Amino acid sequence: MAPFDYIEIKVPAKPQYVGVARLTISGLASRLGFTYDEIEDLKIASSEAITNAVRHAYDEDEEGEIVVGCALYEDKLEIMVADHGQSFNFEETKRQVGPYTEQESDVQLLREGGLGLYLMETLMDDVKVHHEEGVTVFMTKYLGRERGEADVKQTAYS
């Protein structure tokens, strides 16, 4: 038996579908038993990743699709967001996704894109960005690890 349940949704790379994907993830997180605050964190982090993918599609003038893959484990939720419209072999893609480096141009683009990546990193337990045939963001949130004051003290502007 697979160690996780896997749910994948594909949406057009248009802003009006960011909220649809967000609500889906909210529902899955609720199913797993995340707290209200954790679910709100997940909603923001996943929206940031999907919004980046939408922007990327706009910049490239593509009418693409965004694939959001969610793996539900007993103790964590893994979310993968890809801006190149291809379904994942989730396990295979997960293996390929390594820690990002500052040199990667698309990551730079994400950083310059504003607060998106910063919020993902602050609100999730782990975030990785992979660049190959588009950008894939892979992030994890564990059950029962409330992000504390220490995270709040770090700020983007100060």
Add this chain to the structure above:
Amino acid sequence: MNLQVDVEQNDCVHVFKIIGEIDAFTAPTLKEQLEKVADQPECQAVLDFSQVNYMDSTGLGVFVAFYKKVKAVDGSVKIVGVNKRLKRLFEITGLDDIVEIEMESGDSNGTV
């Protein structure tokens, strides 16, 4: 997943009541409404967030751009009705150090 912005004007004070979710889809609506008054010198803008149930970096981006424009013409911006969640978002991003924020009335968790 809609956003409504009601604007009330008393002399030089503009009160924006923002209702709904602020994300990549709805942020342009908010931006459009705010920009109508952003360049009026020495005016005060009050943004009422009490009925905002979701906001992410797209909303913060609109807000920062508006704040800069208003400051450039010696105006002021105040944010009111912020719930615990939104407060946290402003804290995480450091915006709470820059702009005046009033918590939602009756919210006991008003630690600054």
